Amino acid sequence: MRPQDFSSGAVATKGAISIRNVTKIYDPDGAQVMAVDNCSMDIAPGEVCMIVGPSGCGKTTLLNAIAGFHSITEGEIILDGVTLCSPKQPLAGQSADRIVVFQNGALFPWKTLAENVAYGPMVQRRWPKAECLERARTALKEAGLGAVVDKYPGEVSSGMARRAEIVRALINDPKVLLLDEPYRAMDALTKQIMHEALLEMYDRTKVTIYFITHDLEEAIFLGDKVYVMTTRPCRVKKVIDINLPRPRDYTTLTTEAFRLLVKEADEAVHEEALKAFKAGEREMA
Amino acid sequence: MSAIAHESYAADTRPAGSRQPTGFGMVLYRAKKSFGSPTPYLMMFGIGLWLFAYWLLCEALSLPRFEKIPGPITILTDWLSASPNQGTSIYTPDYYQHIYVSCRRILVAFLLATALGVPLGLLMGWSRKVKEYTFPLFETLRPIPIMAWVPLAILMFAGYETPVIFLATLASFFATTLNTMLGVQSIDESYFRAAGCLGSRKRDVFWHVVVPGAMPYIFTGLQISIGVAWFSLVAAEMVSGDYGLGYLILSSYVNSVTVPMVIGMLTLGFVGWFSSAIVRFIGDRLMQWHVKALAMQGR
Numbered sequence: 001m002r003p004q005d006f007s008s009g010a011v012a013t014k015g016a017i018s019i020r021n022v023t024k025i026y027d028p029d030g031a032q033v034m035a036v037d038n039c040s041m042d043i044a045p046g047e048v049c050m051i052v053g054p055s056g057c058g059k060t061t062l063l064n065a066i067a068g069f070h071s072i073t074e075g076e077i078i079l080d081g082v083t084l085c086s087p088k089q090p091l092a093g094q095s096a097d098r099i100v101v102f103q104n105g106a107l108f109p110w111k112t113l114a115e116n117v118a119y120g121p122m123v124q125r126r127w128p129k130a131e132c133l134e135r136a137r138t139a140l141k142e143a144g145l146g147a148v149v150d151k152y153p154g155e156v157s158s159g160m161a162r163r164a165e166i167v168r169a170l171i172n173d174p175k176v177l178l179l180d181e182p183y184r185a186m187d188a189l190t191k192q193i194m195h196e197a198l199l200e201m202y203d204r205t206k207v208t209i210y211f212i213t214h215d216l217e218e219a220i221f222l223g224d225k226v227y228v229m230t231t232r233p234c235r236v237k238k239v240i241d242i243n244l245p246r247p248r249d250y251t252t253l254t255t256e257a258f259r260l261l262v263k264e265a266d267e268a269v270h271e272e273a274l275k276a277f278k279a280g281e282r283e284m285a
Numbered sequence: 286m287s288a289i290a291h292e293s294y295a296a297d298t299r300p301a302g303s304r305q306p307t308g309f310g311m312v313l314y315r316a317k318k319s320f321g322s323p324t325p326y327l328m329m330f331g332i333g334l335w336l337f338a339y340w341l342l343c344e345a346l347s348l349p350r351f352e353k354i355p356g357p358i359t360i361l362t363d364w365l366s367a368s369p370n371q372g373t374s375i376y377t378p379d380y381y382q383h384i385y386v387s388c389r390r391i392l393v394a395f396l397l398a399t400a401l402g403v404p405l406g407l408l409m410g411w412s413r414k415v416k417e418y419t420f421p422l423f424e425t426l427r428p429i430p431i432m433a434w435v436p437l438a439i440l441m442f443a444g445y446e447t448p449v450i451f452l453a454t455l456a457s458f459f460a461t462t463l464n465t466m467l468g469v470q471s472i473d474e475s476y477f478r479a480a481g482c483l484g485s486r487k488r489d490v491f492w493h494v495v496v497p498g499a500m501p502y503i504f505t506g507l508q509i510s511i512g513v514a515w516f517s518l519v520a521a522e523m524v525s526g527d528y529g530l531g532y533l534i535l536s537s538y539v540n541s542v543t544v545p546m547v548i549g550m551l552t553l554g555f556v557g558w559f560s561s562a563i564v565r566f567i568g569d570r571l572m573q574w575h576v577k578a579l580a581m582q583g584r
Contacts, residue, residue: 067478068481069481094481094482095482095484096482096483096484099482100479102475102478104475106473106475106476106479107479108476108493108494108497109574109575110497110498110500110575111493119480119483119493120483120484123483123484123485123486123493152573152574152577152578153578154574154575154577154578154581155577155578155581168483169482172483172484
């Protein structure tokens with residue numbers, strides 16, 4: 001059913017993220033809220049890094065800092081040797097080497113899927129406009145969306161829209177793909193299809209992935225490493241290496257190794273979830 | 286390659302031999318479907334009922350307070366007559382002169398207000414600085430009723446034409462600007478972020494996010510704005526005018542001819558409805574994405 005011919009995918013050469021002692025303090029109305037506390041991570045090029053933690057723990061704060069949406073208070077974030085942000089320059093510049101796929105989807109509803117995908121290369125003047133559109137169509141076709149290239153996002157299912165959004169990101173050949181719970185609102189069956197599609201795209205591009213999720217099985221199925229975060233302020237509680245062989249497909253979900261990893265992660269997560277629940281913190285993100 | 290990636294998702298789910306009608310065929314299909322439902326009959330029945338009540342009050346029974354009002358039959362016979370008793374019908378050139386003058390004024394006022402209001406509203410919504418400079422003044426001037434501007438308009442502008450156009454433009458401008466600004470502010474932050482991630486310059490964000498994102502609000506605003514343009518135009522024509530439907534209504538009243546007065550009112554109704562329909566049509570043309578998304582939600 002699934003020929004295993006994409007093991008010869010691309011080799012990762014870029015996208016090493018180093019998060020060093022990052023602290024973020026929000027200051028709404030003088031009430032200092034520490035969202036991230038002295039957090040450090042090293043993400044290797046082409047690594048699929050899954051971030052798991054209680055709601056509102058500050059995972060998204062880190063993602064926003066990498067993407068350049070929010071500033072940081074202390075520490076620094078380095079991408080391939082270039083400092084993105086540090087106390088000297090707390091807000092990273094936004095650029096197409098780090099692309100976010102949003103929780104609720106952010107395909108422009110006023111552009112067709114092809115126009116959406118072509119948008120990045122077009123504004124960056126990568127290729128002439130017609131070529132951008134042509135390549136966008138090809139990329140969508142490769143992702144199994146050939147039949148809906150000229151539809152508007154409002155006309156396709158959320159699964160297709162989310163997949164098109166990942167295509168829109170990958171066509172720019174980014175160093176890092178930042179995903180903020182992209183499959184949160186999907187049912188289990190759609191999610192599984194989305195996971196396999198994402199893995200397939202990953203195997204082709206070997207882009208570094210920073211993926212925030214609540215779903216442990218999702219984290220272990222997709223990831224090379226699972227970072228379990230503490231409740232707010234956010235720190236790394238535990239790093240779990242996922243040594244399941246790639247390429248993975250849904251049969252992986254039923255293996256013994258997979259079950260053991262889920263159990264291991266579950267214990268760590270449960271403890272933090274309990275703490276967060278007891279703290280009675282309202283969900284922020 | 287994997288099975289999922291190359292499967293076609295738009296599997297044909299229609300029964301064999303059926304085709305979706307297109308173009309004129311679609312119009313016929315919709316008309317056929319519509320006449321199969323009770324809606325058009327109920328509508329006709331409703332209009333008939335209202336007309337009957339109107340006729341009963343004014344002509345058949347001539348109840349107190351209604352006896353001076355011309356009834357539907359009086360109006361219709363005069364409106365369609367080649368030699369109308371009260372001087373205005375579809376055969377008198379004056380009638381068209383009034384319509385033409387009002388429409389011309391509306392067109393100028395509406396285009397002027399749109400040309401000024403949309404860019405200003407876009408900038409006010411997009412740039413905090415522009416908003417901080419302009420919004421307090423804007424919000425102070427906006428609540429002033431348009432009739433309060435009439436003396437000022439007459440002092441400022443000579444003749445009949447310019448004060449009237451000025452007043453209609455002003456009313457229209459406020460509605461357009463405010464809605465455009467709200468339109469920009471209604472755009473989800475994630476679209477701006479996505480545009481930023483994808484390497485947009487400021488200019489790209491403006492043309493690819495701000496303008497299309499505000500479009501639904503802009504067209505809602507334009508519909509309101511053409512309505513208030515008619516409203517203030519007629520008010521202004523009543524105060525200062527030589528032609529126009531507002532002038533027709535007031536001068537008929539002054540000359541105690543009630544039929545042209547009502548004809549003027551009904552004509553305003555039709556012309557106003559038609560102008561809104563044009564704005565709506567252009568909006569739908571420009572925003573196929575919006576129309577289609579609403580259609581998917583069954584609206």
